[in-house]
Amino acid sequence: MTVTDVPGFTAAGVAAGIKSSGAKDLALVVNTGPEYTAAGVFTANRVHAAPVKWSRQVLTTGRLKAVVLNSGGANACTGPKGFQDTHETAERVAAGLGVGAVEVAVCSTGLIGEFLPMDRLLPGVDAAVAALTPDGGRDAAEAVMTTDTVPKTVAVDADGYRIGGMGKGAGMLAPGLATMLCVFTTDASLDAAIADAALREACRLSFDRLDSDGAMSTNDTVLLLASGASGVTPDPAEFTAALTGACRDVAMQLLADAEGATKEVAITVTGAASEADAVTVGRSVARNNLVKCALFGQDPNWGRILAAVGTTDAAFDSDALDVAVNGVWICRAGAAAEDRSKVDLTGRTVAIEIALHAGEHTATVWTNDLSHAYVHENSAYSS
Amino acid sequence: MTVTDVPGFTAAGVAAGIKSSGAKDLALVVNTGPEYTAAGVFTANRVHAAPVKWSRQVLTTGRLKAVVLNSGGANACTGPKGFQDTHETAERVAAGLGVGAVEVAVCSTGLIGEFLPMDRLLPGVDAAVAALTPDGGRDAAEAVMTTDTVPKTVAVDADGYRIGGMGKGAGMLAPGLATMLCVFTTDASLDAAIADAALREACRLSFDRLDSDGAMSTNDTVLLLASGASGVTPDPAEFTAALTGACRDVAMQLLADAEGATKEVAITVTGAASEADAVTVGRSVARNNLVKCALFGQDPNWGRILAAVGTTDAAFDSDALDVAVNGVWICRAGAAAEDRSKVDLTGRTVAIEIALHAGEHTATVWTNDLSHAYVHENSAYSS
Known part of the structure; x- marks a missing residue:
C-alpha cells in the first residue's frame, strides 16, 4: 500500500545509474487530478540543499x-550549479509530462557536497x-532508498477518501524532520491552506x-499531493488526524x-507544565x-x-522525578526505587516513562540506541 | 607537579574500600594557611549530587x-540520606582536622543513584x-580516578606565586563542565571575590x-584554594590568566x-559575529x-x-562558509574546494577550522571522536 494506492496518482521508479550499485535511484510521483493541491514541510537546517530551495519556492503556489526524487546524491552544498541542476531536472520532468516546471517538486538524498x-x-x-x-508506487519507494534496508510505505482509509505514502531515511534522523524524503498522496479534495496546516x-x-541520532539533514522534505479524485472534502480536523496517523506509521518505519540500531525507544514524558517542556525533556534524553x-x-x-x-x-523539582523503564519504576522522587x-531490556522495543509532576501535559519522543553498528556504518569513508 | 607543589597545602590519597577493586578511592586536600580563601564552580545540571549541594552552600563563605573527595560513588540522586552522608563526611574531616564542617568541601564521583x-x-x-x-598530592590525584587511565595534575609558576592542580574525568564530558572533579591550589594571597571571578x-x-560526549554530569566541581603562603597579592588579570592556563592544561589532559577516544579534536570557529556564536557553532559540531x-x-x-x-x-550566510580540516580548505563558500x-587524519590530533565570515570573534571547542570503544565502555552494565 503506497502512493499509488490512491485514485489520481501514477508513479515509477527506475535505475538511472546515479548509484554505482545499479539499484533503482530515480522516482517519479504524478498527480493526475482533477485537482493539484499540494503542501510541503522542509528541513529547519539553515544549510539546505538545492532541491529544498527549489521545492519550497514552487510550493508557494500551493499546487x-x-x-x-533521486537517491545517490543530496545535491546539498553544491552552490549555483547545484541549483541549476535541480531546475534542469524539474524542466525535464515538465517537458515529459507536458506541465510547467513550477508544478514539479524535486527531492534528492545521498552524499552532501557532490x-x-x-x-x-x-x-x-x-x-x-x-x-x-x-501501480508504480512500490518501485518509487524502492528508488529513494539509501541506507534503508526496506522500502517504507503506508495507506490509510478514511471517510470516503484514502491517504497513501512513501518515505526513506535511516540516518541523520533528528529534530526538525530527519534525513528523509516522504511523499503522501490523497484523493481527498483539499484547499491549499488546509493541506498546508494539516x-x-x-x-x-x-x-x-x-x-534517532540528533543529526539534522540538509534535505528533509515531506510533501502532500491531493488529487481530489474521490470528490470528498473532508473535515479538516479529521483529515489532519488521518494524515497524522499515516505520518506516524512512516515515522515508526x-x-x-535506523542505521545500526538494536532498540526502538519510546520516551514518554508525563506531568509536564507544557507540551513544549515534555518534548524538550524527551528530546534531551533521546539525544x-x-x-x-x-x-x-x-x-x-x-x-x-x-x-x-x-x-x-523544563519545569520540575529534581526531588520529584519518577522514571520507569519497561514498566518498572526504578526511580521514585529522584532516588532509587524498584x-x-x-527491568527486561532484552527485546527490541523499550518504553521509558518520565513523570515530571509539574503539570498535565505529555509527549512521546522516539529514538534508537547507540550501537557498535551505528559507529561502524557512519565511520566508513563518505558514507 | 600537583596540588601539594604549592606552599601551604598537604594532601593524602588512601584506599577506603569504596571501590571493590581495592584501589585508592579517598582523597583529602588541606589548606594549612595562613589564609583560607576559596572559590568553586559547579555543574549547571539541575539534577545535582548531594556533595554539590553541600559544597555550594559552604562556599558562600568564600573560605x-x-x-x-571520593571515587567509587557519585552520591547523586540519593535523596535526604545522601545529603546526610555528605554532611557526616564533612563533620568527620572537620573533627580530624580540628576545624569546622562548614570549612570542608565534599566531592564525589562514580555511579549515580547508590x-x-x-x-x-x-x-x-x-x-x-x-x-x-x-607531598601527598600525587596520591590524592590517583584516589579520584574512575575510568581515568592516568592521574591529571598541573603546576604553573607565576610572578612570585604558584598554582597547582589535579583533576579527574573521562566520561560525561560536556557543556557546563564535565564529569570531573578538579582542585586547584595557590599560595597567592587572594580576596574571595577575586578568587571567585578568576x-x-x-x-x-x-x-x-x-x-567530549555532550553528557553533563551531576557532580562536576572545580575548586580553588588559596593559602596566601607566598605573601604575594597578584594582579587579578594576571592571576586569572595563569589560572586559565592551569585549567586549560587539565582540560587537555x-x-x-576521554573514554574510548581515538582523536583529540580542536574545532576553531572564526569570523563569528560574537564569541557566543563561535562557541555555539563549535559546540554543535562537537556534539x-x-x-x-x-x-x-x-x-x-x-x-x-x-x-x-x-x-x-549563529549569524552566517550558508553560501559563505569555509571549512578546513588539518589545514586543507576542503570547503569554500559552502561548496567543495580542495x-x-x-587531508591526513591518521594522527590523534585533528584541527577543524570553520570560517563564518560574519564578524571578528573566534572560539575553540574541544571534543573527541565517537568510536566503537566509547560505545563498548559505556554500554557495559552500570559503568
Missing part, C-alpha cells in the same frame, strides 16, 4: 503536478516518465518527535530501520549518548536519564 | 580549609587525615569549552584520556554524532560539518 551526474539523471527522468503506471500539524506530531549506550548494553541506567533531564530548562534487575 | 558505603568511607577519612603530607573566567575559557563517527573513520566529511553548523542560530584526499 504540484509531480515530484521527482554534483549529481546529470548526464545519467536526465535520461533517467525520461525513462521514469515512460514507466509511469497506476501537513504541518501531522509532521509536528510524528517526524518532529523522532530523534524509519525508527525501525544523550550515555543513555543510548546504556540501552544498547541493556542497562536500565536511570541515573543517566535523570542527568539528561537535569540539563533542560529493583533495577526487574 | 575553605579542606576538600575531601548510597556511599559510609561504614568504610568514614574510617577512610580518618586514615586520610593521618596520612596527610606535603575561577569562573578560567572555567569559562577551558572546561566549559570541552565537550581530560580530552586526551554531532555523524561528524564524530566520520572522524573516527578518518573521513574529512565536511558536508556533515556544514549540516551541524546549519542547525544553529581535494579531500589531501
